Amino acid sequence: MDGVDQLAPERKKAQFDVDEMKIVWAGSRHAFQVSDRIARLVASDPAFCKDNRAMLSRKELFKNTLRKAAYAWKRIIELRLSEEEASMLRSSVDEPAFTDLHWGMFVPAIKGQGTDEQHQKWLPLAYKMEIIGCYAQTELGHGSNVQGLETTATFDPQTDEFVIHSPTLTSSKWWPGGLGKASTHAVVYARLITDGQDHGVNGFIVQLRSLEDHSPLPGITIGDIGMKFGNGAYNTMDNGVLRFEHVRIPRNQMLMRVSQVTREGKYVQSNVPRQLLYGTMVYVRQTIVADASCALSRAVCIATRYSAVRRQFGSKNGGPETQVIDYKTQQNRLFPLLASAYAFRFVGEWLKWLYTDVTQRLQANDFSTLPEAHACTAGLKSLTTTATADGIEECRKLCGGHGYLCSSGLPELFAVYVPACTYEGDNIVLLLQVARFLMKTVSQLGSGNMPVGTTTYMGRAEQLMQCHCGVQKAEDWLNPSAILEAFEARAIRMSVACAQNLSKFTNQEEGFAELAADLVEAAVAHCQLIVVSKFIEKLQQDIPGKGVKPILEILCNIYALHLVHKHLGDFVSTGCITAKQASLANEQLRSLYSQVRPNAIALVDAFNYTDHYLGSVLGRYDGNVYPKLYEEAWKDPLNDSVVPDGYHEYIRPLLKQQLRNARL
Amino acid sequence: MDGVDQLAPERKKAQFDVDEMKIVWAGSRHAFQVSDRIARLVASDPAFCKDNRAMLSRKELFKNTLRKAAYAWKRIIELRLSEEEASMLRSSVDEPAFTDLHWGMFVPAIKGQGTDEQHQKWLPLAYKMEIIGCYAQTELGHGSNVQGLETTATFDPQTDEFVIHSPTLTSSKWWPGGLGKASTHAVVYARLITDGQDHGVNGFIVQLRSLEDHSPLPGITIGDIGMKFGNGAYNTMDNGVLRFEHVRIPRNQMLMRVSQVTREGKYVQSNVPRQLLYGTMVYVRQTIVADASCALSRAVCIATRYSAVRRQFGSKNGGPETQVIDYKTQQNRLFPLLASAYAFRFVGEWLKWLYTDVTQRLQANDFSTLPEAHACTAGLKSLTTTATADGIEECRKLCGGHGYLCSSGLPELFAVYVPACTYEGDNIVLLLQVARFLMKTVSQLGSGNMPVGTTTYMGRAEQLMQCHCGVQKAEDWLNPSAILEAFEARAIRMSVACAQNLSKFTNQEEGFAELAADLVEAAVAHCQLIVVSKFIEKLQQDIPGKGVKPILEILCNIYALHLVHKHLGDFVSTGCITAKQASLANEQLRSLYSQVRPNAIALVDAFNYTDHYLGSVLGRYDGNVYPKLYEEAWKDPLNDSVVPDGYHEYIRPLLKQQLRNARL
Secondary structure, eight states, X not given: OTTOOTTHHHHHTOOSOHHHHHHHHHSSHHHHHHHHHHHHHHHTOGGGOOTTGGGSOHHHHHHHHHHHHHHHHHHHHHTTOOHHHHHHHHHHHOOOOHHHHIIIIIHHHHHHHSOHHHHHHHHHHHHTTSSOEXXXXXXXXXXXXXXXXXXXXXXXXXXXXXXXXOOSSTTSEEOOTTTTTTOSEEEEEEEEEETTEEEEEEEEEEEOBOTTTOOBOTTEEEEEOOOBSTTTGGGGSOOEEEEESSEEEEGGGBOOSSEEEOTTOOXXXXXXXXXXXXXXXXHHHHHHHHHHHHHHHHHHHHHHHHHHHOBOSOOOTTOOOOBGGGSHHHHHHHHHHHHHHHHHHHHHHHHHHHHHHHHHHHHTTOXXXXXXXXXXXXXXXXXXXXXXXXXXXXXXXXXXXXXXXXGGSHHHHHHHHGGGGTTTXXXXXXXXXXXXXXXXXXXXXXXXOOOOGGGGGGGGHHHHHHOOOOOOSGGGGGOHHHHHHHHHHHHHHHHHHHHHHHHTOSSHHHHHHHTHHHHHHHHHHHHHHHHHHHHHHHHHSOOOSTTHHHHHHXXXXXXXXXXXXXXXXXXXXXXXXXHHHHHHHHHHHHHHHHHHGGGHHHHHHTTOOOHHHHOOSTTOTTOOHHHHHHHHHTTSGGGGSSSOXXXXXXXXXHHTTOGGGOOO | OTTOOTTHHHHHTOOSOHHHHHHHHHSSHHHHHHHHHHHHHHHTOGGGOOTTGGGSXXXXXXXXXXXXXXXXXXXXXXXXXXXXXXXXXXXXXXOOOHHHHIIIIIHHHHHHHSOHHHHHHHHHHHHTTSSOEEEEOOBTTBSSOGGGOOOXXXXXXXXXXXXXXXXXXXXXXXXXXXXXXXXXXXXXXXXXXXXXEEEEEEEEEEEOBOTTTOOBOTTEEEEEOOOBSTTTGGGGSOOEEEEESSEEEEGGGBOOSSEEEOTTOOEEEOSSOTTHHHHHHHHHHHHXXXXXXXXXXXXXXXXXXXXXXXXXXXXXXXXXXXXXXXXXXXXXXXXXXXHHHHHHHHHHHHHHHHHHHHHHHHHTTOOTTHHHHHHHHHHHHHHHHHHHHHHHHHHHHHTGGGGGBGGGSHHHHHHHHGGGGTTTSOHHHHHHHHHHHHHHHHHHTTTTOOOOGGGGGGGGHHHHHHOOOOOOSGGGGGOHHHHHHHHHHHHHHHHHHHHHHHHTOSSHHHHHHHTHHHHHHHHHHHHHHHHHHHHHHHHHSOOOSTTHHHHHHHHHHXXXXXXXXXXHHHHHHTTSSOHHHHHHHHHHHHHHHHHHGGGHHHHHHTTOOOHHHHOOSTTOTTOOHHHHHHHHHTTSGGGGSSSOTTIIIIIHHHHTTOGGGOOO
């Protein structure tokens, strides 16, 4: 059966131009071409094979990752890849490695927080990888609360040095990727202390290991923090622990763009606005949202293809059973995730624009949109990563028993993805930040301070508090303005209700703590509105390609209406829609599922993932699932011998009733 | 800090007698004593240590499981443990092994489906473990749909044998635990064919391996299906693949209690009612519900203790930060899971009673309650396993970053638990069965056929379709009858709405397929009602112990009211409660959280889990989390050397810019 495309009949059903959709998904023809070329390059190079990752021991796994990272760098140099191509190559290799932190955190931290002089000294070293850097912020006892970090950097004016020290066990740096085994340097966050005074947390460039033999420098204790969730997954990464015993670094290794310590030990704030630092946060979170659409779409691609291959029940007269993708229960779980993958892709694209916009404004000293942009990215990071983590696991369940096999690719995808819900801001903590911003916006309504950006709708609070949804028949739910109004009304009503409840507390902070769960829900409602509205905006643009726009409209409606159903309590109890309208939304949703069905395979083909990248027997492009599952099984080390290791010691004595005398 | 109980201040806060609660949790003083004694026995025996499980390679892991299984059996014999104690010991060892299938599936299958003669021949062999058996039902291409199995058992009247054969690749047996490497025998399910006629699926006892050297018998291909989700977890189990090439077994190895094949090859149905087989299903699913409460309570125990240890934000004047368990967002996620653990425990206890009741009725040829009991256990299996799988992952997230470490115990707990959502009936398929039963019940209302058991409330449909919730202030929600009525009204209204929508279809099956997603939701509403009502019934009994009943009442209310909030759309859109009442429920919920807070640690102590069983640094009884996390990290194989294996080949050439010439 090799070489036969089992899914060809499904592909023939598609009602849109899948090649054009690939461009839409990639964002541009150029982006498509780069990613397509690099992904094929990686997929065709056996050095990047990842088939046996789940079976390797920790040490083998890590060594293999070191090999791949070095090899990837070698290829990047040999092929003279551009920065864009190099980054695409690293992501196509699809294996967390110390280089992610080097390029993704160490270099940007120096760029963002270092002075020009520091740039000149450190960036060339980093760019050539003559040093390997990581980002040492979180500590054993301190994660979300950066201001609670305990590591100290005490200025010694006598030697013009900082003394970096870990005063307690809980101050041990803990989690930084690349720290455990690979990095030679780190940006270390520590409390800056001059003349006995604590100036809060600052970044410092600290060399950790000898560049000659990689041994830790004096005063530095360093190691890996141990196994993490899943097979393969993040165990390719050396998340590390790090302790300092009065380690001295020159004064000029404090990152001094925003604040400085002078030769005399004076703490000085520069005239560089601190807000500039938030720009970086917007950038990082935007990439996280893009990654969410990527991870979710992988899972959806696997589950969709396998749902078309898998048949169960419904055989008539001994004919084939029904494809599970034809069951409404399967569609009802799968298609909203398919729609979410597209929705997150487009909101991620928009965030890229937002980052450019914010950057330009910051350069022009315009900080007016920053709080809104900050709240918006925080909320979208939270929303998309939570939905993606849940969605991957749902896709695994949609693959039934076989989804539990590592060869399905889904267990590793889940395990490697879930940290996104915690890093760069715990998702609940972030939603509380959004809620705080919303409460502030509500409190300023009517003050003449008009809400901007994604909160513009709150300026129409009066109207939205009273509007009635006009939907009278199921098709009315296809109207974008009906959807938008329902989401806007729900969001503002939930925010206003929270604000009213808050106002009953004499102590605002107490009220905020007490009502935190409600506030989180109001923040979610606001963020869902953003995703829905950006999807709708995307569809207002010109989108070429036969049938491309119509099918995207269907996905947009599915995304919105499945949320209406999922959060029905919000919509109905705030009076935004009636029970009858809710039931019409459900009816419309079912009809949309039927419209997606023939296009489902083509919609996941449009992600343009190679079989190498998917890493899933169930999600193979050709649908040739069963023979390959069977083939994969025999590769397990347990199958090296027919009679298992341990038979003579533990099984035979049991069967032969000779256990009493056995030494176990 | 070793030996100091960091959580002692928390334990002092408890307002109830934790020792009495332990009895309530265990079900009886006797059950408590047995489980306590056996759990300590296992915990104190270094042979049962499971600390390094996440780090072992597949082969080491499996061999280690063989050792533990043999050792456990040895101890069971040496200590002359009763069946109850032996089963408790196996579950305390807490490692999936071939013995689970031998005792849990192979023996019961023979008992339930074998004749007296077959019992006499096979059971003594199995009881002494002179043979090791497994349960070979599912196939590569066939899971939920048992009637779709392809393996054939063709009777050959010439030799008085069955010929067992795997006619296709998809007919390969796939998944059976214990099959891959350990079992000598299997109960194999295959299509019985006599004289060219297919009589559907029957069970057959088939020897797979030589009892002398464990090699597979002629015509049998057998192996392990490969790595599964997670570190440790189910990778201790040899889930297997099995193919038959015309394998012959004597006729008397067909399990013949319900139907027989005579010497002449005639297929005969016995007078044993087929319904008897459903009794086994009720039994197995009852144990799954009990396991759900066990798995969920473990996760909740870990998350609760760690939430009391972990502090983040809220430091005042340099004092300690706030315990995260004091945050309402944490309580809002954690306490409903704590309440669910207790709820599932009690509904599991009730299911045990139901099984006894059903068995007694079956013996008296009374099949009247069987359909209801069957629907009820199917639904509860689905409900509790889904909630538990999601709940474990939520607990992991509640532990922040550290929950991602294997040493937290949560990744393995999740990975080992999730198959429960798929095996013994996929959870969605089961809910559709429940829905089918509910639709039938609705259609018979008014026919004089009064609904029984857990559907009794449907007999009051008329009243429940019209009732109005009487809650006027938050405390009114503490009234069990208010809660019960709201859940009953919601369940019946959702069922009736489905039935009405179904009636619009001319083809009932088409309607059922089209409305499947709604039907699933109606089934969930019904099942949640069962759990709530059994919790309430439990509290109507006499429960001794200071403060025990009051705190259970609080948990019961939390369980019910968090469901009201979670499924608000159901309750409000069916008109069971108003938006105002929903908001009062929320208010009441917050106040209940505050009442649970001081009792939280004691409530998880009542599960009486040893540190061995919990297997979590975060969940340690003494709360001594950070030093132990630090200690655990150094045990990772990667920390065997300071400079990692691979440095010379892959890191040094990179740093020294010598990659071009390196062979990678």
